[in-house]
Amino acid sequence: MLAAPLAPPRSVVVRKAYWARLLPQLAALACITRVPSFVRPLWNPDEGYLAVQARMLAHGGRLYETVVDRKPPLVPWLYEAAFALYGSASLTPVRILAVLAQLATAALLASLARRRWGDTAGRTAGVLYLLVSVGLNPEDAQAATFEVFTLPCAAAAMWCADRRRWGAAGTAVACAFLAKQTGGAVLLPVAHLLHRRGSPPGGVLRLAAGLVVPVLCAALVTDPAGFLFWTVTGSAAYATLTGSELHILLRGLTNTAILAVACAGLIPPVVRMPRPARTGSADLWLWLASSAGAVLLGFHFFGHYFLQLTPPLALLATAALRTLPRERLTAALLTSACCCSLFLTWGLLAPRPELAHAQRLAAAVAQRTTPADRVLFWGIHPETYWLASRTPASRYLTAGLLTNYSGGRNGPQVGEKYAVRGAWPVFRAEMAARAPALVVDDSRGEPYAPDRVPTLRRLLTARYAEVARVDGAVLYARVPER
Template sequence: MPLALVALLVHLPSFLRPFWNPDEGYLATEARMLAHGGTLYVDVVDRKPPLLPWLYQGAFALLGSDSLWPLRVLAVLACLATALFTAAVARRRWGGAAGTVAGLFTVLLSVALAPEDTQAATFEVFMLPATAAAFWCADRKRWAGAGLAAALAAMVKQTGGVVLLPALYLLWRDDRRPGAVLRLLAGFVVPVAALALLTGPRDFLFWVVSGSGDYASLDGAWATALGRAAGNAGIMLAAAVPALVLLARHLRVSLREDADVWLWLAGSAVGVAVGFHFFGHYYLQLVPPLALLCAGALHRTAEPRRARFALAWTAVAAAVFVALGLTASTQPVTRVRTVAQAVDADTSAGQRVLVWGMHPEIYWLADRAPASRYLTAGLLTNFAGGRGGKGVGVQKAVAGSWTTFEREVEEHPPALVVDDSQGAPYAPAAVPPIRDLLAARYERVGTSGGAVIYRLRGR
């Protein structure tokens, strides 16, 4: 179908490099650890729910773990599914033409950000089909389905659960029967509770709900975060300027008739803001409700030429970002590959390594087991993109992580330590446990791709 072709075309850049951002590297490394007997939230940890690591693990089990192309195919299908659910809602409300427009807006806006945010097979991409399905079900009074889909979204990424807000509004507006309320809430709570029991309630609650207090902070990064918030919001809104102008002309009508969609958009905006980091891929959560509102605005306008121009503008914006993805520098990929090749050359397949940095894809590319369950320096220092030294340090680590880390490296000393900090606030000189570990047991043997490599003495 044409919509599927458009979804494939705008995601062509995703197939042209081994990875787009460190989240893919983290997920790929997690999946390998799980495949080799690791247990999620025990010796394989992340601040995210379990469904996407399991999806990576399943894809690797079926098709091998040397490439992310199966996940990229699934990401295109996820984009298409999101567009189809969004189109179905628009078609039910405003007719077939509006459904086509909503589907196109969904696909086109899904790439209207920096390519590393939109071409990667990461959390937001796989969260969106479930959020759109939840809204689709609620729009049709299928309350159990809406709850289940909202739970699936939240178990890909926690903020996916905000789609419960418009579902609850529609429930209050259209169907206040106690049984309907019970079906919606049970549809959400039962799957989440089942996953918590499956992975261990205590560990699940810590990693998915309560263990990110210091991470969800502007400490040391407020200027960067606010600049990123404004920049990414501006980019996405710029991609739909003519449609938003038409929406503004019909704003009063839209607020009255599309209150559920506006509530979905507002809840999604809260989801973007949670954590105060405002990374570009967070903004993908805005795409389905924004696409619906734009489709409604184009339906209500009495000037078809303006409507066609609005859609064409967004198509051109998407084409620009696709072109940026096709021509983007491969230097970051080349650098990390160079480091991984050095690790591979200096270790054997059974040896563990420690990458002290924010690029866990080095483990995956080198095909070496991590020496610790903590795959980035961020979990041990609270570092995140743009955060200065103020919010970073041993005292800001995930609770109990340093005790666990030191036990792990004592029991299984890594054959190599790769210092990939490159002057960041978590450099070994600023982190005493790492500094002392290197001084006591390791010797510097060289550099690669800007990283400093240390070998275990007497190896």
């Protein structure tokens, strides 16, 4: 007679039941909070840049050589993979990946909170994070760009470190960095946990190996010198406050205020957190501080930078609320839900005039060129290449890389001499080897207009003639050589 199989331990049954209930709820909330992301073909130029990069990579482009940007390779590769599987005509597959990234972040935060403070805290952390994750301008919160894919990596790093899995924690930090450089800020709280828990030297070595090996592999798979230049050393002119200081400061204050509205249910308990509740949460405060430093880095203060603040804020609010009466938790959740509804409404109803302009411009370009023609858009909206389904004539997809016009900077540090180092000789070689059939000047009076950029002005004067205007943008067709 066979013995009956042993029943699984009660703790395993309870854990499975907990996640069987919580994960579907978090998944539903993640889908709801990302609904606005599916109502626009594009949300911001970063999505357009990534879409164009992915198409160029799919057609034989080489990252950091013929396809360049100041970002690490993970998200461009993600776009490329999504396009390879589902086609490049729509960003819907990438938007679905963004929903999964948000769900993964919420689940990891819930697991962290549950391990430290119990079942209720786990549910609270996951729900609070998803509610505040959309609390910015929709073009920042709903876009499927770098920060959205950085956050699950950062949360995974903290999750692994909390369980003393130092090699995996290092790998997660590396993935956060490879999604966006500032994602590497999570290394500080991870290192703090390593130090606080008195790990033997082997833990330090495992953390270092987990961090260094993936980054080295990414550099070797692309171009090591190009990887180093474009992700670390080549952005000195970009990462400065000089030029339009008041404008940039105003943007920072505005986005801080917007996020504060979204976090209206979280900030009061965090600010009033009693000292006993802070015990054991030093790593979370360090995570919040390092994320704030990441927001400040570069002095641009774009809204999507602020997304890095939301995971540690959700955990700190959870830590604070667990010591307060239950009605305070209910009030925090209700306030956060109301604020979330406000931002979702904004996302569904907000007009996108720049998208409409890019669509009209793309239609005009598609009408005047063939799919085999190369086009140069001289502006800061690379999404027009993607909308027009035309191949860029240059690896530099925005005028910002060639003039340092970026982040609203319109002060003295805009012009050819402030371009990415070595960019203009490469650009001139590109124009000589295979001149674009059409050049679109979309500067519309900004300081990077061709009359302020001698090289481009000479090119247009010598080889092109104006053929049309669309919403202030000027289209130049190549004049046949005699």
